[in-house]
Amino acid sequence: MVSRSTERSNEQPGPPSTVLFDLDGTLLDTAPDFITCLNAQRERQNLPGLPPDMIRRSVSNGARAMVKLGFGLEPGHADYERTHGEFLDHYEAHLAVDSCLFPGMDALLSWLEARAIPWGIVTNKPERFTGPLLKGLELAHRCAVTICPDHVTNRKPHPESLLLAADRLGVDPRKGIYVGDHLRDIQAGREAGMFTVAARYGYIEEPEKLAEWQADLIVDDAAALLQWLQSRNA
Structure with a gap:
């Protein structure tokens, strides 16, 4: 339509x-790869996976939004840079897999x-x-x-x-x-x-x-x- x-x-x-x-x-x-990467990172921290639709809606807001959604972290938090960097590295290794x-x-x-x-x-x-x-x-x-x-x-x-x-x-x-x-x-x-x-x-x-x-x-x-x-x- x-x-x-x-x-x-x-x-x-x-x-x-x-x-x-x-x-x-x-x-x-590209949402499938973002979903895989974010939930894999949560799993490594012994956190349950988030619903795919929840992640999907935030993909256009970039990695910063992924880190906020997945871990409640924003720039300035002591763990933000490490968590943000880990997410980007994992995503870079997972590019174009399911996108x-x-x-x-x-x-x-x-x-x-x-x-x-x-x-x-x-x-x-x-x-x-x-x-x-x-x-x-x-x-x-x-x-x-x-x-x-x-x-x-x-x-x-x-x-x-x-x-x-x-x-x-x-x-x-x-x-x-x-x-x-x-x-x-x-x-x-x-x-x-x-x-x-x-x-x-x-x-x-x-x-x-x-x-x-x-x-x-x-x-x-x-x-x-x-x-x-x-x-x-x-």
């Missing part, structure tokens, strides 16, 4: 200049590639994990641009990373589309002047508040986004 949340006077007809994706919870379902493209996403990417519409990734996930993950899933050679926080001064919701992606592609960001599953994605996209799409299928902590993000479009899955692109570019 596709829902239009707001009307944008600057929406451009015809093919977009680019389609950019957030990574975790938008392009890739995969969301259903329908490969067809969407293939459709874009067949029409020479460059697609890319703009993520707050560090390059340390992003690069090996894309390589492991055989996506690195297909992706036209990948922007991680290592490449910019300001992370999302600041628009810097999106504008850098558009600049590297040599395209007009105002004719581009950004797809994400977090409020910061929509905020960054709007600030960059892009058409924004909220991925309802992603790792959303409060689905009932999704409409409040004011994305230009809300989609239930990748197939719905492909259908919308096809109708828009007919």
Whole structure:
């Protein structure tokens, strides 16, 4: 299903200049590996595993959220740095084991590639994990641009990373589309002047508040986004 949340006077007809994706919870379902790593770390501390759905909802908030959810620790706590480091090391060793493209996403990417519409990734996930993950899933050679926080001064919701992606592609960001599953994605996209799409299928902590993000479009899955692109570019 596709829902239009707001009307944008600057929406451009015809093919977009680019389609950019957030990574975790938008392009890739990485939650299975996060669930495995966090519960394995809890098991090593003689703690029971957490329900997968509980972990899944927090994946887009990164490793800091995992440590808070799993152990109740935040930066400044005496055990935080050690626990955070252990989680990252375990996750790095477990990259791309059970992670995969969301259903329908490969067809969407293939459709874009067949029409020479460059697609890319703009993520707050560090390059340390992003690069090996894309390589492991055989996506690195297909992706036209990948922007991680290592490449910019300001992370999302600041628009810097999106504008850098558009600049590297040599395209007009105002004719581009950004797809994400977090409020910061929509905020960054709007600030960059892009058409924004909220991925309802992603790792959303409060689905009932999704409409409040004011994305230009809300989609239930990748197939719905492909259908919308096809109708828009007919």
